[in-house]
Amino acid sequence: MIQLVVRRLLIAIPTMLVIIAAAFFLMHAAPGGPFDGARQVPPEIEKRLEAAYRLDKPVPVQLALYLGDLAHGDLGPSMKYKDKSVLDIISEGLPTSLLIGSCSIILAMILGSLLGAWAALKQNRAQDYTAMALALMGVCVPALVMGPLLQLTFGVKLHGMVLFGHVMKGMPTGGLARDQYAFQYLVLPVITLALPQIAVISRLMRASMIEALRSNAIRTARAKGLPESQVVLRHALPVAALPVISYLGPAIAGVLTGSLVIETVYQLPGLGRQFTIAALNRDYPLVMGVVIVYAFLIILLNLGADMVHRSLDPKARS
Secondary structure (H helix, E strand, C coil): CHHHHHHHHHHHHHHHHHHHHHHHHHHHHCCCCCCCCCCCCCHHHHHHHHHHCCCCCCHHHHHHHHHHHHHCCCCCECCCCCCCEHHHHHHHHHHHHHHHHHHHHHHHHHHHHHHHHHHHHCCCCHHHHHHHHHHHHHHHCCHHHHHHHHHHHHHHHCCCCEECCEECCCCCCCCCCCCCCCHHHHHHHHHHHHHHHHHHHHHHHHHHHHHHHCCHHHHHHHHCCCCHHHHHHHHHHHHHHHHHHHCHHHHHHHHHHHHHHHHHHCCCCCHHHHHHHHHHHCCHHHHHHHHHHHHHHHHHHHHHHHHHHHHHCHHHHC
16 A cells, blocks of 8 residues: 555656646646736836746746746745735635535535435336436536526525425525635535536446446345345445445546636635636736646545555455
């Protein structure tokens, strides 16, 4: 296990360098610049600003200087937020993104696994077809569409409806004060972010569960006279869960990238919304800082998922 961790961490170093270099060149290749706005900046002031942010140097030289600062833990100052460093802005938005992302992935793992296992136990029945139809809808409908639909249904249409003699209150459709994580403001974003992963995990769990139920080990367990509940919970479910655990890495990556859309739709002060605003404003240091944080989290969480899979699967350990 230690050798795996060391090997993956050594591979992560050149991977991060490639990601940083690619993002740096793509960002500078995009049309426009950080000082192209409604207000026209005098040429002499623009030259001073470019010199202050090293934009007057060739892009490879800028990258080398940026990597040198990064080696000392300096992500640079923001070009749009005065008196704020990139590290300060990331530290403000990261807790919100981590909270929404962790709640979404936990919800997706629980509901997706239960839905997939239930569909496998009811294979080729109405329950199976219904579950897979819902999963297909979750895969086909993107978060950019599902978010406004949930806002319209539970935030607008539900508000003022009379149900069982009670006037219903709609769910908040957006807005969240930083460091004030009210439950009602997190429900719709978490559900919207979790729905695509619930769909994928349920389909994956169904296929894995069907294969596990047809294995020789399950036939032997049933031949011994074990109760069906014990056969499913103690023998089939742990084996069927291994592919789902392996999918944790890509699932977490999907949740992190999906938060870019969700935080913009629901106006949440998270890292994804900061990245979107920074990209529109051509705030180069902030864009690079968010890319580095996302890449680091994806690599780290993929490593964690692989470690969990190896600890549970004897074949992977051998």
